[in-house]
Ligand SMILES: *[C@@H]1O[C@H](CO)[C@@H](O)[C@H](O)[C@H]1NC(C)=O
Ligand SMILES: *[C@@H]1O[C@H](CO)[C@@H](O)[C@H](O)[C@H]1NC(C)=O
Ligand SMILES: *[C@@H]1O[C@H](CO)[C@@H](O)[C@H](O)[C@H]1NC(C)=O
C-alpha cells in the first residue's frame with residue numbers, strides 16, 4: 374500500500390479506544406461502511422457520488438473505504454475533489470489512490486478481466502471486509518460506481534430490513550440487473566420466470582435469490598457473516614473444515630464465490646424491490662468502448678426523466694461536468710411536439726427529455742377540445758362521418774378527440790405550406806425507448822432506401838393479431854396493420870398531401886381511425902367507402918421506438934381525448950433479452966461474441982420491449 378490516509382483521525386481513535394488507552398477520543402463506530410473500488414469511472418463518478426450524498430441518512434454514520442487504481446481517466450482527480458469538498462461530512466474516509474499503474478499486464482481492453490485483475494480485486498474486497506470488521510461497522514455496503522442510487526431513501530430502506538445480505542434492485546436500460554434468480558450447476562446465470570416478476574415489480578418485497586452483486590449490503594451483526602469471503606481458496610478451506618460436500622469447484626469470480634460462500638454458511642441473499650432504488654449500467658465487454666457507456670447514461674437519464682420527472686442534480690462542484698448530447702432532428706426536416714397549453718407539466722417533461730436525449734423539436738400548441746363549440750366547428754366547416762360511433766363506448770366523437778384531430782391536421786397543413794419533406798409528429802405522453810435516436814435514423818434510412826413511404830409509425834397500438842409482413846430489405850420495418858394511437862409517426866410531404874386530399878374535416882372521425890382507413894387496413898367497410906382513395910403507404914417501426922407513458926387504466930392515467938378507461942391495453946411484454954453474469958466472457962461459457970457490440974447493446978434493449 375503506497376499511501377493510506379485516514380480522514381479525521383477516526384480510525385486511530387477507535388483503535389486507541391479498543392486498546393483501552395484513550396477513552397475521551399472515543400467515537401461511535403459508523404453504521405455503514407461503503408466499500409468502493411474504482412477503475413476508469415470518470416463518466417459515472419459525479420452522478421454516483423452526488424446521489425450518494427443526497428441520501429437521507431446521517432452522513433456522520435457513513436464511513437468510506439475507497440480504492441482507485443489502474444485508471445487512465447480522471448477518476449482519481451474526481452475522487453480527490455470529492456474528498457476535499459465532501460469528505461469531512463462523513464464519519465471517516467480510508468483511501469488509497471494509485472495513479473501509477475494504468476492497466477493490467479497484457480490487457481487489450483479495460484473491459485477485460487485477466488486473472489491478475491480478479492486477484493487484485495478479490496484481495497481488495499477482502500481487505501474492505503476486514504476493515505469493516507475492524508471498525509465495527511454495522512453494515513458493509515459493497516458498491517460499484519456504475520450504480521446510481523437516485524432514491525434518497527435507499528440507505529434507510531435497506532438498513533431497516535435487517536436482513537443478513539440484501540441488494541437494492543436496480544434497473545437498467547434493458548433487463549439487466551444486480552441479481553439472478555437461478556444458477557446453473559456450474560454456477561452461471563440461469564433464466565427463470567420469477568426474474569421478470571421481480572424486475573418488473575409484479576411482486577414487491579425482499580426475495581431470497583442465489584445471487585446479488587454490484588450493490589450489496591452485508592449486515593455485520595449477523596454472526597455467520599464473519600466467515601464470508603470473496604476468495605475461492607478461503608471458501609474451499611472453510612468448506613473442508615466443515616466437511617462440507619461437495620467442495621466448491623467453480624470460477625474464481627468474486628461475486629460467485631461470495632454467493633456460494635453465503636449459501637454454504639446458511640445465509641440467504643435477498644433482493645429488495647420495495648422502492649425504485651435506482652439504476653445500473655450494464656457492464657461492458659472487451660471490444661466495447663467508453664462511447665457505449667456514455668450512451669447507456671443517456672438512456673438511463675431518459676428513464677430518470679420518465680420515472681422521476683427530471684435527472685437528479687449533480688453536486689455544485691461537479692455541475693460543470695454535466696454533459697448533454699448535441700441536439701439534432703434525426704435526419705428529418707422537422708420535429709413537432711403537440712401539447713395542450715393547459716398541460717404545461719407534460720410539455721416540461723417532454724422538453725426535459727429532448728434535452729437529455731438530444732432531440733431538436735418544436736412546440737406545437739394543440740387545439741383544445743374544451744374551447745371548441747358546435748358553432749365554432751360549423752364555422753370551420755367540420756362535419757362528422759355519418760354513423761360514426763366509438764366502437765367501444767358507442768358514442769359520438771368527444772371534443773377532445775376533435776381537438777386532437779385538428780391538431781394533427783394543422784401540422785399536415787403546415788407541412789404542405791412550408792414544404793417540409795419529412796416530419797416527425799410527437800404527442801406529449803410518450804416514453805422514448807433507449808437508443809431512440811440511433812434507431813429512429815436506422816428505421817428512416819431503411820424506409821428511404823427501399824420505397825417511397827408516406828407514413829411510419831414510431832409508436833402505436835396494434836389492434837389485430839394478424840401477422841404484419843416485413844418490408845423486404847428492411848429489418849426494422851413492417852407493413853402497418855390496423856393500429857390505434859398517434860403517439861409518434863413520421864409523415865412525408867406526399868403523405869400529408871394524400872391525407873389532406875381526402876378532405877377529412879368533411880367527414881371527421883378520430884385521427885387514429887382515419888390513418889388506418891387511409892392505408893386501407895381498417896376493418897369497417899362502411900367507413901372505408903367514405904374515403905375512396907386509400908393509398909397511403911404506411912409502415913411501422915418494428916420493434917416500436919415509442920410507448921405511452923401510462924397505460925390506459927393504470928393509476929396516473931389522464932387522457933385528454935378519451936373520457937373512459939375501457940380500452941384494453943396489453944402491457945408490452947418483453948421477449949428475449951440478453952442476460953448474463955457480469956463477467957461471463959472471462960470463463961468463456963456460452964457466449965455469443967459474433968454480434969457487433971453496438972448493435973447488441975441497442976438490440977438487447979429493443980428486444981426487451983418487443984410486442985407479443
Ligand atoms: C480543496 O478545496 C479548497 C476550498 O474549497 C480549494 O481552494 C482547493 O483548490 C481544493 N483543492 C483541490 C485539490 O480540489
Ligand atoms: C504478457 O505477454 C508476454 C508475451 O506473450 C508473456 O511472456 C507474459 O508472461 C505475459 N504476462 C502476463 C502477466 O500474463
Ligand atoms: C466460521 O466457520 C468456522 C468453521 O466452520 C466455525 O467454527 C465458526 O463458528 C464460524 N464463525 C461464525 C461466526 O459463524
Ligand SMILES: *[C@@H]1O[C@H](CO)[C@@H](O)[C@H](O)[C@H]1NC(C)=O
Nearest residue numbers: 581583636637639640641642
Ligand atoms: C443454498 O442453495 C440451495 C440450492 O440452491 C438452496 O436450496 C438453499 O435454500 C440455499 N440456502 C440458503 C441459506 O440460501
Ligand SMILES: *[C@@H]1O[C@H](CO)[C@@H](O)[C@H](O)[C@H]1NC(C)=O
Nearest residue numbers: 760761762896897898899900
Ligand atoms: C361500421 O360502422 C358502422 C357505423 O358505426 C356500424 O354500423 C357498422 O356495424 C360497422 N361495421 C362493421 C363491420 O364493424
